[in-house]
Amino acid sequence: MPAPSNGDFRAAAIKPEYHRPEALGIEVTADIRARCHRFLHRAGEDIRQRNFDSDQTNRRPRLFNYIMTYRNPFPVPESLTPKLQSVVSYWRGLERAENAMPFSDDIDLSILPHLSNRIFILSVFALPERFRLEFMGKELQGSAEARMGGFLDELRLGGDFSYLRAQSSATAEATAPTFWRLAVDSDRGFSRLPLPMWGSGQISMLLGAVDSN
Numbered sequence: 001m002p003a004p005s006n007g008d009f010r011a012a013a014i015k016p017e018y019h020r021p022e023a024l025g026i027e028v029t030a031d032i033r034a035r036c037h038r039f040l041h042r043a044g045e046d047i048r049q050r051n052f053d054s055d056q057t058n059r060r061p062r063l064f065n066y067i068m069t070y071r072n073p074f075p076v077p078e079s080l081t082p083k084l085q086s087v088v089s090y091w092r093g094l095e096r097a098e099n100a101m102p103f104s105d106d107i108d109l110s111i112l113p114h115l116s117n118r119i120f121i122l123s124v125f126a127l128p129e130r131f132r133l134e135f136m137g138k139e140l141q142g143s144a145e146a147r148m149g150g151f152l153d154e155l156r157l158g159g160d161f162s163y164l165r166a167q168s169s170a171t172a173e174a175t176a177p178t179f180w181r182l183a184v185d186s187d188r189g190f191s192r193l194p195l196p197m198w199g200s201g202q203i204s205m206l207l208g209a210v211d212s213n
Contacts, residue, residue, distance in 0.1 A: 074178035104205035
C-alpha cells in the first residue's frame with residue numbers, strides 16, 4: 001500500500017493499517033527499535049519521578065506551607081515589647097480618617113521623648129529604591145558607619161542596623177510594619193520595627209524603633 005500524501009496524513013492517523021511504520025514505507029532496523037525502547041523507558045522513569053516529587057511536595061510539613069503564606073519575610077509577632085508597642089500605638093494614632101497608614105508630615109518625635117534615643121527615620125526613594133538615614137537616636141549612633149544623611153547602600157551597617165536595608169525594602173513593598181529580632185548571644189540581642197508612612201503618593205518614610213533584649 002503506498003504511503004499517504006501530505007493531504008492524507010490526518011486520515012492515516014486514524015486508520016489502523018497506517019499505525020505500523022512499514023505501512024508508510026519506513027524501514028525499521030533493530031538499532032532504531034532499540035533506541036525507541038530506551039527512549040520510552042527513560043520517558044517512563046521521568047514521569048514516575050515527577051509524580052513522586054509532586055507527592056513529596058504535597059506532603060511537606062504544614063509549618064512550611066504556613067510560613068510561605070506570609071506577605072513578607074519579616075512578620076510582626078502578636079506580642080511586642082512595651083517600648084515597641086508604644087511606638088506602634090503612636091504610629092496608629094497619627095492615622096487620618098480611613099487611611100491605612102499615617103502621613104509622613106504628621107510625625108513629631110517630641111511626643112516620644114522616652115524613646116527618642118532608640119528611634120530612627122529613613123526617607124524612601126523609588127526607581128531606584130534607596131533609603132536615606134535622616135535621624136537616629138543617640139543610643140544608635142555607634143552602629144558601625146551609620147551616619148545621618150547617608151544612604152543605606154553606601155554605608156557599612158552593623159549592630160542595631162544589621163540587615164536594615166533588606167528589612168526596609170520588605171516594609172516598603174509590603175506597605176506594612178515589619179519586625180526582626182537578632183540574638184547576639186544567649187544574653188544579648190535586639191528587636192527592630194520599621195513602620196511605613198505615606199507621602200507624595202507613595203511610601204515616603206519609615207519610622208523605626210529598636211529595643212534591646
